[in-house]
Structure formats: structure tokens, C-alpha cells
Amino acid sequence: MKKRKINIAVTGLNAIDSPGPGISVIRALRDSEAFDVRIIGLSYETLEPGIYMHNLVDKTYQIPLPSAGASVLLERLQYIHRKEKIDLIIPNFDAELPGFIKLKKELDKKGMKTFLPTMVQFDARHKVNLSEFGKKHRIKVPFSKMIFSANEIGSLKEDFSYPLVVKGKFYDASIAYSPDQVHSYFNKISAKWGLPVIIQEYVFGSEVNVTALGDGTGVTVGAVPMRKQYITDKGKAWAGISIDDKKLMSMTRKLIKSTKWSGGLELEVIKTSEDEYYLLEINPRFPAWVYLSVGCGQNHPEALVKLAMGEKVKTFTKYEIGKMFIRYSYDMIVDLSEFEKISTLGEL
Amino acid sequence: MKINKNVALSDSGFVFNPSTGDSFSTNPIGLEIIKLLKEGKSMDYVKASLLKTYTIEEATLERDCYDFANMLMKFKLTEADEKAEN
Structure with missing residues (x-):
């Protein structure tokens, strides 16, 4: 061809x-x-x-x-x-x-x-709106709160126990084990990404992510779930493996269907030892590990190009399980x- | 005790759990046990088979199998016990 x-x-x-x-x-x-x-x-x-x-x-x-x-x-x-x-x-x-x-x-x-997603979709899944998003779509989301000033750190103990997660509104997340650490991360993150800073409940479990593509009508064109195997000090996956996780796939399809998501996205999820899934974030674009989708038989970026050009795209029905990516520096x-x-x- | 259907086993003793992405290495006896369990055999059958093949005291075998079974459960390689063939 x-x-x-x-x-x-x-x-x-x-x-x-x-x-x-x-x-x-x-x-x-x-x-x-x-x-x-x-x-x-x-x-x-x-x-x-x-x-x-x-x-x-x-x-x-x-x-x-x-x-x-x-x-x-x-x-x-x-x-x-x-x-x-x-x-x-x-x-x-x-x-x-x-x-x-x-x-x-x-x-x-x-x-x-x-x-791309619409502005409404983009805003609804924003970190600062994630709790509401979780309620609306009946998905568990760790408890979170926005803070706008370092003065609010002292009162966090009323709502949270330590450790907790300090997050920037666009990027960055650090685990804080004490109010002093929250202070330090608050200053660092707010200087880089502005306010508010998000304080989130820390959920113990393994980090599983999904890269997916929605066609804008509620159909999931493709989705590949991955478990992080090696995590850098910045919380990024340096290695990961595609997994067979039906609950995670069903959560992805449900989300794309109910939001009529348009474009690439990444779900960041914590799976607890009791097999409960907590949605940490929805990133409104493909993740940096999206090439694993190609390795698993689903070329999501290529499918996105076809959708953008107004072409019909067949939905992917399967992917290879047990494919790994290992990042390297060069x-x-x-x-x-x-x-x-x-x-x-x-x-x- | 039953091994999850989707758990992949290789002859080298590499065990892969596709649901979690975890992988493990086991020795030839561990592999033999998992294979038998995956075939639907019960733990009693496995113990009897090992007792027949290897020179080992029954009490030691009992303890080791108990430990190994716990490990399999801990690593989420097993599913709820159903009707296993003896």
C-alpha cells in the first residue's frame, strides 16, 4: 500500500x-x-x-x-x-x-x-476538579484539597494524615511526610506552576496507567494498560509492562464513553492490595510511554491522525500482554x- | 488451591502474572508444583507426587508446601479453590 x-x-x-x-x-x-x-x-x-x-x-x-x-x-x-x-x-x-x-x-x-479534547473536557478532568469528576462518573478518587497559601499548611492535619501528596496544577508531585516537607514542596511547586497547589491523600498500592484514544463520540478507539516497573525519583516510569487488567480497561471505556473524550489521554491509577482502583489523574494527551501501544499492536498516534483527517478508524480489539518498555538515556x-x-x- | 488460568509458565521456571505485570523465577520443583496445580491437581495430590519422586520427610514436605502455597497466594497467582481433581 x-x-x-x-x-x-x-x-x-x-x-x-x-x-x-x-x-x-x-x-x-x-x-x-x-x-x-x-x-x-x-x-x-x-x-x-x-x-x-x-x-x-x-x-x-x-x-x-x-x-x-x-x-x-x-x-x-x-x-x-x-x-x-x-x-x-x-x-x-x-x-x-x-x-x-x-x-x-x-x-x-x-x-x-x-x-483535541474540548475545553469542557479539559477543565472537567483538571486536577483541581478531579474530586467532582470522580463523584460524577462514580470513580474512586483520593481525597484532595486546593491550597492557595502556605498559611493553610498547618490546618491540613484536620483533613489528612501523613504522608500526603503535594501536586502542581499542571505537573510535579511530591510525597511529603511532615508539614515542613509540605512547606518546602509548596514553595517549589507554586514558584514553578503557580497556584493553587493540590494536596492529595496518599493511597498505597501499585501504579497502573492506561494510554487510550477516544473518538469524540464515546467510543474507545484503543487502550493499553501498563504497570510501572521502575519509577524515577520524579515519579516517572522508566520501565513498564502491558498487563491484562479488565477492571482498568472497563474503567477506561466507561470514562471515555461518559465524557465523549476526543483525543489521546492517559489515566494514572493506583491499584490497592484489595484490588480497589483510585484515579489519580487524567492527562489530556498521550503519555511519554505511548510508543508501548505500538509495541502492543495498537498505534494510537497513527489512529489519531486518521481521526483528525476525518477518516473512519477501526477500534482496536486486542493488544499484546507482557510487552515491556525500558527507557534509556543517550x-x-x-x-x-x-x-x-x-x-x-x-x-x- | 488453583493457579490463575492466565498465569504464564515457561520451562525455565519463569512465571508471569499478566494481571499484575509481576514476574517471578522458581526452581524446578517450584515449577513442577505450579504446573500440577495449573493442571487442576489438588495440593494433596502434589504432595503425594513429590513424596513419591523425591527423598524427603513427610513433615518437611508438608511445611515447605505450606510455605510455597502461602507465597503463591501472597503473589496473587492463585484463585479461589474450586473442584480440583485428585
């Missing part, structure tokens, strides 16, 4: 110790049997490794940080579009998604497709001239 040529812009090129999903998404797209992809990397920092991975990324452009606002982003994307004729954009950061969701119609008019040697180009011209 002849592959169709398509230009796809992808963010999340930060393949670092707490990696963005971009490189995994790109690898999945490169494995596509339907598309011959040209990858346009969209980066925020000059040291995102993906910028220099020319075997995966054909050309990279710097884009403005989400704090610059949607109109500045649109202007930059239009510039890139004029040069590259982007068919589709796959944003991979939680923090940038609101900007892309706002621009969805505008981008579509200009020929740049996206396949030192690239890069010429200063490349770093200079991306630093001064904003493209490479």
Missing part, C-alpha cells in the same frame, strides 16, 4: 528525565503503515533533545510559551504553516493545550487540523552551529 504524505507538527520534544511525549509520538508516526510523515518539531527551549534528533524530526521551530497568549501562538503557527504546509498539529503538553483548543477553529480554517554529540541556529533564528 502506498503511504500518503503528510506534514505533522509535534510538540513535547523534551526527551529528558521527565520526558514530554513528543518523541514517542513521532516514533509511532514513523512506524505508520498508512502515512509517510514529515515531522515539524515545535519547541519551547533550545536544549530539547528532539530538536537535534534529525532521524526523527525533519525541521524544528521555536514557538512562544503558553503565557504569551493564543494570538502570538497563532501568528507563529501561521508563519510555520506558510513554510511547511502543516496538515496536522499534535500538541503534547497539558499547559499548552488550552491555547491550541482555543485556536482549533482558526487553525482548521487555515488547513491545520487538530484532534548522549548526542551536537555541533555548536546547530545550537546557534535554533538559539538565534528560532528554527533548525
Whole structure:
């Protein structure tokens, strides 16, 4: 079968110790049997490794940080579009998604497709709204509370026992064993991600995650559950294995059906020793380990491209159990001239 | 005691529980026990079979099998006991 040529812009090129999903998404797209992809990397920092991975990324452009606002982003994307004729954009950061969701119609008019959750879906699953989300969809969620000031830390003992989890509104989570540690994490996390900071009950158990794709009508196009086997000090999976967990799959399908989720997503769940499942987070995009889905026989990023292009997609009915991913670090040697180009011209 | 149907066993003694993602290594006797249990044999049958094959005191075998069975349960490799063939 002849592959169709398509230009796809992808963010999340930060393949670092707490990696963005971009490189995994790109690898999945490169494995596509339907598309011959040209990858346009969209980066925020000059040291995102993906910028220099020319075997995966054909050309990279710097884009403005989400704090610059949607109109500045649109202007930059239009510039890139004029040069590259982007068919589709796959944003991979939680923090940038609101900007892309706002621009969805505008981008579509200009020929740049996206396949994203709606703003309502994005907001409903937000960490700060997760308790309500759990109640609405009858899913167990650890008790959590938002705090806006360090003065509130002293009174946490009324609602929580230690350890507890201190979380940023977009990223970062640390386990605190004392009010002093909460103080320290509160300062660190609020300085990086702003307020509120979320305090969450700590649930003991094993961490299981699901990468999935919803078609926007309630259908789960694909889903692969994974258990983390090796967790870094940043809480990221360095190794994981696909598992046969029917309850987790049923929870995923139920969530996608009831929210009519559109796009990729990751469920982060704790499974207790009593086989109870607590939903910790719903990430509104593919996870950094999404390439495992390809290894298990479900190419979720490729299916997302088809959905975005308005094509019919068959739902995946099976996946390989017992497939593992093991992440590794790798030192690239890069010429200063490349770093200079991306630093001064904003493209490479 | 029954081993979960979906537990995968290899001849090298590698045991994989696809429900949890856990994997274990067992020695040849452990493998023999799990295989028999997976075939639906009861623990009494397993003990009798081991007693016939190996030179071991019954009390020691009893204790070791008890420990091993507890370990299998702890690692969630077993399901509720149903009708096992003797």
C-alpha cells in the first residue's frame, strides 16, 4: 500500500528525565503503515533533545510559551504553516493545550487540523476538579484539597494524615511526610506552576496507567494498560509492562464513553492490595510511554491522525500482554552551529 | 488451591502474572508444583507426587508446601479453590 504524505507538527520534544511525549509520538508516526510523515518539531527551549534528533524530526521551530497568549501562538503557527504546509498539529503538553483548543477553529480554517479534547473536557478532568469528576462518573478518587497559601499548611492535619501528596496544577508531585516537607514542596511547586497547589491523600498500592484514544463520540478507539516497573525519583516510569487488567480497561471505556473524550489521554491509577482502583489523574494527551501501544499492536498516534483527517478508524480489539518498555538515556554529540541556529533564528 | 488460568509458565521456571505485570523465577520443583496445580491437581495430590519422586520427610514436605502455597497466594497467582481433581 502506498503511504500518503503528510506534514505533522509535534510538540513535547523534551526527551529528558521527565520526558514530554513528543518523541514517542513521532516514533509511532514513523512506524505508520498508512502515512509517510514529515515531522515539524515545535519547541519551547533550545536544549530539547528532539530538536537535534534529525532521524526523527525533519525541521524544528521555536514557538512562544503558553503565557504569551493564543494570538502570538497563532501568528507563529501561521508563519510555520506558510513554510511547511502543516496538515496536522499534535500538541503534547497539558499547559499548552488550552491555547491550541482555543485556536482549533482558526487553525482548521487555515488547513491545520487538530484532534483535541474540548475545553469542557479539559477543565472537567483538571486536577483541581478531579474530586467532582470522580463523584460524577462514580470513580474512586483520593481525597484532595486546593491550597492557595502556605498559611493553610498547618490546618491540613484536620483533613489528612501523613504522608500526603503535594501536586502542581499542571505537573510535579511530591510525597511529603511532615508539614515542613509540605512547606518546602509548596514553595517549589507554586514558584514553578503557580497556584493553587493540590494536596492529595496518599493511597498505597501499585501504579497502573492506561494510554487510550477516544473518538469524540464515546467510543474507545484503543487502550493499553501498563504497570510501572521502575519509577524515577520524579515519579516517572522508566520501565513498564502491558498487563491484562479488565477492571482498568472497563474503567477506561466507561470514562471515555461518559465524557465523549476526543483525543489521546492517559489515566494514572493506583491499584490497592484489595484490588480497589483510585484515579489519580487524567492527562489530556498521550503519555511519554505511548510508543508501548505500538509495541502492543495498537498505534494510537497513527489512529489519531486518521481521526483528525476525518477518516473512519477501526477500534482496536486486542493488544499484546507482557510487552515491556525500558527507557534509556543517550548522549548526542551536537555541533555548536546547530545550537546557534535554533538559539538565534528560532528554527533548525 | 488453583493457579490463575492466565498465569504464564515457561520451562525455565519463569512465571508471569499478566494481571499484575509481576514476574517471578522458581526452581524446578517450584515449577513442577505450579504446573500440577495449573493442571487442576489438588495440593494433596502434589504432595503425594513429590513424596513419591523425591527423598524427603513427610513433615518437611508438608511445611515447605505450606510455605510455597502461602507465597503463591501472597503473589496473587492463585484463585479461589474450586473442584480440583485428585
